[in-house]
Amino acid sequence: MTTETRLRIAMQKSGRLSDDTQALLKRCGLTINVADRRLLAHVANMPIDIMRVRSSDIPGLVMDGVCDLGIVGDNTLEEASLKRKLMGDKFEYVKTTPLNFGGCRLSIAMPEEFNYSSVDDLNGLRFATTYPQLLKRWADEKGINVEFCLLKGSVEVAPRVGLADGICDLVSTGATLEANGLVEVEEVFRSKASLIQTASPLTAEKQAILDTLLPRIMGVMKAKESKYIMLHAPKDKIAQVSALMPGKETPTVLPLAGREDLVAVHVVATETFFWETMESLKALGCNSILVMPIEKMMG
Template sequence: MSAPEGDRLRIAVQKSGRLSAPSLELLTAVGLGFAPAGDRLFCAGENAPVDLLRVRDDDIPGLVADGGCDLGIVGADVLGEFAAGAGVRPPSLLRELGFGRCRLAIALPQGLNWSGPASLAGLRIATSHPRHLAAWLRANAVAAEIVTLSGAVEIAPRLGRADAVCDLVSSGATLAANALREVATVATSQAVLVGRAGGLDAARAAIAGPLLQRLDAVLGVRGSRLVLCQAAREALPALLPLLPEVSTHTVTAIEGDPERISLQALCRRAPDWPALEALRGAGARDLLVLPVERMLA
């Protein structure tokens, strides 16, 4: 589908890093296809009037805020850092996407004592999130020096550039590898979808609307499973409580055997092996657990 340049939607995503691959997977899940990227920053849409811009994570809020892009997928930590800047109108938060979860945390070298935020008084704290850190220090009435770095924050104490760090933490392995221990959480983060604060014009809104509906159809069932089985009708009251987080279920009579039913249940998470074994023990047979990619109500 082709469209004039002014009638095409442009989405910014991280070119490389922890959000890059999941962002592209999500866009594929909602039906978008793009020309092979390679090292190119701009990728034309192949099956819809939607183009992709692959850039640094830190650049995405600004690109959406100034209209260079219409939508963007970015870390909530990066969005918050941008929004805390003076005199800026940040993009609007449209959706929380549920991947790229991490936290912005204070970490200290193993030999440095911690008895609460006051322990940071007078210390130098290295971070790539100075606005988040400054707000947290103010909230805790702590006077400390903020050392702003664009990368390699975790090695700042070893290099003598800081006494502590405020950095993104996922598993904690990087902190441990640099002899640091996490002591406090400044903020939590995940991937989010953002859009222009003033909204889109009519042409772009007409493209974005169905995409957001598709996105909700994918996000709404992420992690869900469809559980199918057969059982005696009298076993149904015992089976339903054993299904994990059922959002809806359907019971159908089996043709030719009115005393047996087919049960179909949409569960918000996958049943583990003990749950499946309990279902079998309660009379379920021919159990199937299927992934759910999307669901339109």
């Protein structure tokens, strides 16, 4: 059983977002004892408990203060916020940080034979969706009226069986739409995972845990987006080499043993390092160019 001194985090019980969340927490140094059928998992090396629940339950658990933190898709979070606001329920939360996984988009898709030219063609149509509030908000912004039928699964079959004219559902690669004879025509909402926090103040003990955990999460996110670049460069070409380096970090320049003409250049790049950049560096006389992933970063 959790206590008031243990930080409580809600995460998806199973699925891609669950896998990505577990990987993130493990890279932050958390040792999690996860059993498939248990909804509560304990972190062995930090005073943290993990509640493993359905994605749709995570926003409410955080908004109601049952959990201190939650890792959830923006699509689920926004849909829950709109619904709770409509119902007059508590919907406040703090988005602590966006995360760089769980990317997808909520889109409208129509049967291949539908003659689509503009958003006005969707006016008055009926859509199968798991996200009626996001669909309604989008339709209001576009100045059209739509109807919906709420489905929790197998949304793609709705047009084929006559339940709806089209669908409004999450799209990743588009392969599922193609397999069901559907074509994406409008993007309603773009989503990634986010770390959210209850709007209620944390106890001093829980805040101390969060103050340790949050920099680790930010470090893992930054490391995932960064590369460590090492190369040997002509000493008289350092200015040109530095100008080619991506990102805003100043390169570290080190002497090479036994060489007066070359130096070692190291830099952390937070932008994409293209093959063309490597070729330009090579043309300046650089060699031993290495581009390596970074596991962790801090400060």
